[in-house]
Amino acid sequence: MRSSYLFTSESVSEGHPDKVCDRISDEIVDLVFREAKKTGMDPSQVRIACETLATTNRVVIAGEVRVPDTLLKKGKDGKILRDASGAPIVNPAKFKSTARKAIKAIGYEQDGFHWKKARIDVLLHGQSADIAQGVDEKGNKDVGAGDQGIMFGYASRETPELLPAPIYYAHKILEVLKEARQAGNGDAKKLGPDAKSQVTIRYENGVPVGVTQISNSASIGDGTTSATASDTTPVNTTPALSLNKSDGGGTITPGGTLVYTLSYANTGNIGLTGVVLQETVPANTSFNAAASALGWSCAGAS
Numbered sequence: 278m279r280s281s282y283l284f285t286s287e288s289v290s291e292g293h294p295d296k297v298c299d300r301i302s303d304e305i306v307d308l309v310f311r312e313a314k315k316t317g318m319d320p321s322q323v324r325i326a327c328e329t330l331a332t333t334n335r336v337v338i339a340g341e342v343r344v345p346d347t348l349l350k351k352g353k354d355g356k357i358l359r360d361a362s363g364a365p366i367v368n369p370a371k372f373k374s375t376a377r378k379a380i381k382a383i384g385y386e387q388d389g390f391h392w393k394k395a396r397i398d399v400l401l402h403g404q405s406a407d408i409a410q411g412v413d414e415k416g417n418k419d420v421g422a423g424d425q426g427i428m429f430g431y432a433s434r435e436t437p438e439l440l441p442a443p444i445y446y447a448h449k450i451l452e453v454l455k456e457a458r459q460a461g462n463g464d465a466k467k468l469g470p471d472a473k474s475q476v477t478i479r480y481e482n483g484v485p486v487g488v489t490q491i492s493n494s495a496s497i498g499d500g501t502t503s504a505t506a507s508d509t510t511p512v513n514t515t516p517a518l519s520l521n522k523s524d525g526g527g528t529i530t531p532g533g534t535l536v537y538t539l540s541y542a543n544t545g546n547i548g549l550t551g552v553v554l555q556e557t558v559p560a561n562t563s564f565n566a567a568a569s570a571l572g573w574s575c576a577g578a579s
Contacts, residue, residue: 280481280482281479281480281482282480283479283480283489285443285475285476285478287447287473287475288447288474289472290451290455290470290473290495291383291470292384292496293471293472293473294331294471297379298329298330298331300383301329301338301376301379302327304375304379305327305375306325308348312345312348312371313345315345315347316345316346316347322343323344324341324342324343325342325343325344326340326341328340334389335395335396335398336376336396338372338398338399338400339400339401340400342367343403347371348368348371349365350365350366350367360403365403367402367403369401372397372401373397373399376397377392383470384470443476443478446476448474450474450491450493455472469495469496471495471496472493472494472495473494473495474491474493474494475492475493476490476491476492477489477490477491
């Protein structure tokens, strides 16, 4: 495996169609469990196999569920209505309301997709008896799995959140963009909820040393129409830095002084400012500005 390379990661905002559908599906799961708690339904008996599809001013919510009575249709006599197969009929009202609230929270108020005007179809029905037989626990029988998926990931020391640097900064850019849009700051108030960010980082010896390119795109609209603008920005990379720590290997008596040298060799652009280094040093270490080259300064300690 190469130790020096470029690595690009992409992040999409909460207004991306995939994220919109994920948000609606998640909100529906929360709705069902809230209603189950209110009614005293055993949460282990809840079943939600729900998929959401979104397109121009339309959302389709479909799947099989087992939900509390408060989410089922009832007749004038108060009894639960059932279809031809005998399965209870889902009442779409609360599901539609939940979807609209999610779309509104994301910020969609455009002609092409508006939280109040979008058509929302709820095509949820009771869980089939065949699937229920396989996933319900009874006695000591083996329980089958419903929908299955495999996910993997790893932690990295490259960032405080333990994420790899490219995806960390792609996420951060969209977070800042979202905050500016929601606050109505400057030109950001013209942006729509849908956005995307790509960040390319240069690695040397397996360590991220600089950003080479940032590519952002965002929907732009005045509330009635929308368009997309994008910008690709080459970025000057930060200096390549090497670290050498030396404490002389000696020992000192309490109250004595230990000379601890941090030596940084700058092999990149020495005129570039704003390089920040984080290093752990012994307690009560002081910074000698006079002896430091290239204008280094020390800010804070933790």
